[in-house]
Amino acid sequence: MILPVIIAGGVGSRLWPVSKDLLPKQFICFPQFKESLFQKTVKRIAGIPNVLPPLVICGKSHHPLVGEQLRSIDQTDGTIMLEPIGRGTAPACAMAALLAKQKDPDTQLLVLPADHLIRDLASFRQAIKEAIPAALEGYLVTFGIKPETASTGYGYIEKGGQIDGTSCFEVSRFAEKPEESVAESYLQDGGYFWNSGMFLMTAQTYLDELEKHAFDVFKACTRSFESLIRKDTFLEIKELDFSKCPNDSIDYAVMEKTTKAAMVTLDVGWNDLGEWDSFAAVSSKDEFQNTTIGDVYVNNVRGSYIQANDRQVAALGIKDTVIVETADAVLVSSKNSVQDVKKIAESFKSEREEIKTPREIKKPWGFYRSLTKEDGYQVKKLFIKPGESLSLQRHKHRAEHWVIINGKGIFTCGEKEITLSKNENLFIPTGEKHRVANPFSENLEIIEVQVGDYLGEDDIERLDDKYGRQD
Structure with missing residues (x-):
């Protein structure tokens, strides 16, 4: 059986001023879509063979949001697990694996970030089907996205040889976010893929590899699971032991160290929507390659993304610019600088209420x-x-x-x-x-x-x- 594990933590601070601490990216219904990215992720698992009701892992402060958004799409089955503090994807996945192991250690964990966009659902489900044999053989399978551009915003996976009897490949190595020239060489090579942050592996395999390569995480999560608070509609992790757990990702804690890393290629119209320029890529454009949303007036504007949420925005004589207006803040940035929006949000965090609350x-x-x-x-x-x-x-x-x-x-x-x-x-x-x-x-x-x-x-x-x- 497959247990979808939806990782719904994170703040999405690169999407300030819309994404806030108490209403982060994954729970926002952006004007481009009819529902939130979290809701899209939950609905995406329908049609996967032998799939169990989802396990949603989120911060305690987001519990009401998760409950309300699940109810609004009639998702009544499943479990919510509340983290007292964020500790990254490696501990979150460990808690999921410990929970799944109680019923069946061979349960396959399908780990999905809650804030990604996937447009070709049929191909997505086919890729999961192709990953199952390798996962059952004891591999930790990640999904490598076929790159469309020489992006410097993603980590890369180098594809190795094909695993006998499967459609999966061994992972030769993981590469950090590269410089532009290196990213261009990866694109030309054809053997490198974007690291999607999605995984399929059995609960027992992940726990074994975590214990081997990140024992401190394994130990802290094991202790946290022993003191897990179980209530009718959710599970709650106590802070005492969980706060001692290192903050680490699945990639750093396990995937870059294990000899059991595998990948399946994925070409599904994927986008992690990690910055405002990503929204421009998935939005309709006018004849001058502008995306305008809301009450927006433009004159002599080229290649820009302008989103007005509460007031009218007028733009004159600009090029390759991002403007995002909300009731309490306005962002103006060149497209080349949108990755640095996170720095603005973090610099405001301790002193500005609007960073936290929409x-x-x-x-x-x-x-x-x-x-x-x-x-x-x-x-x-x-x-x-x-x-x-x-x-x-x-x-x-x-x-x-x-x-x-x-x-x-x-x-x-x-x-x-x-x-x-x-x-x-x-x-x-x-x-x-x-x-x-x-x-x-x-x-x-x-x-x-x-x-x-x-x-x-x-x-x-x-x-x-x-x-x-x-x-």
Whole structure:
């Protein structure tokens, strides 16, 4: 059997200012797509033979996002494993292997990053089928992407000889991200492939090789697994032992050291969408090779990617430029410099709230948008979909004032239950239990004014929740 292991950690800081700590790249529904990259990854596993429900590994802070996005695509089977802190793909895969081994050590782990784009699903599934025999023979199979350009943004795999009885090849070596001239030589050679970060191997094989080549990771993960917290809907890794685990990738910890590395070639329209220039490559363009998304005006512009999310953007007389506008920040960069966007995000991280928190947060009942926040107060706009409701909850540190601006809802405040419509309002004192439900046919929109000495999202005590969320 094949267990899809979807690695959904990471921040995607090269895609600032859209990708944020609390809403990273993999969970964003970019305007080019109908769903998030994470949702695309989950749906991609359908049709793989002998496939088990997926295991999703993510950070604890992203648990609500994962749950909501799985529900919205009707993915009710599977398991969520929460990491207290990120430690890279090698420990994440070790925890998955230890879990799979409990049922069958020969379970094959299909390790998939949650933030990649694959356009040819039939060829993707065929490549997995071709990788299975080598994985069952004890190889750790990676998927080598046929390069389209002499990219310096990816690591490379040099293909070795074919493994008897399979469509896979031994790996001669792994190469770090090269200089441009070296990347060009790889492209001309024809025997080098981009390292996709996707793998297929049995749980036992991975654990054996991890123990041999990265014992500190193996030991820390084994101890962490022994103290794993098991709840009805998810698994949670304790921080005490996991924090002692080295931060390492599967490539560095195992693949570059093992003698059992194999690869299968993959030509599926793959893109890791790791930077804004990648989005330009997969987006439609005008006659001047510009991609414009949102309310954008251009004049005498060539080869540029311009995305307006909240306001109008006008560009004049520029070439090969990336402009990305959001409500709280604007990025302007040459295409040649987009790999350095991560440096900007990291330099802001300790001092700027907008690096961590997006203005708009999706919820199972709809979404809310932060309008303004200052010391002692915050204003939000809530959108509650028909048939949905917030949890019955209360707050220790803040009071709330709700003003209905569209639609109507049934409001609970203390022991009272009332129906309120447009232009009516409700005050909720600190500590009072409250809820709003929208059993009606149109969206309910509310302006929420929070007042208090602490306005964090963790000041919510849920007393009842139809979506099964916990504090």
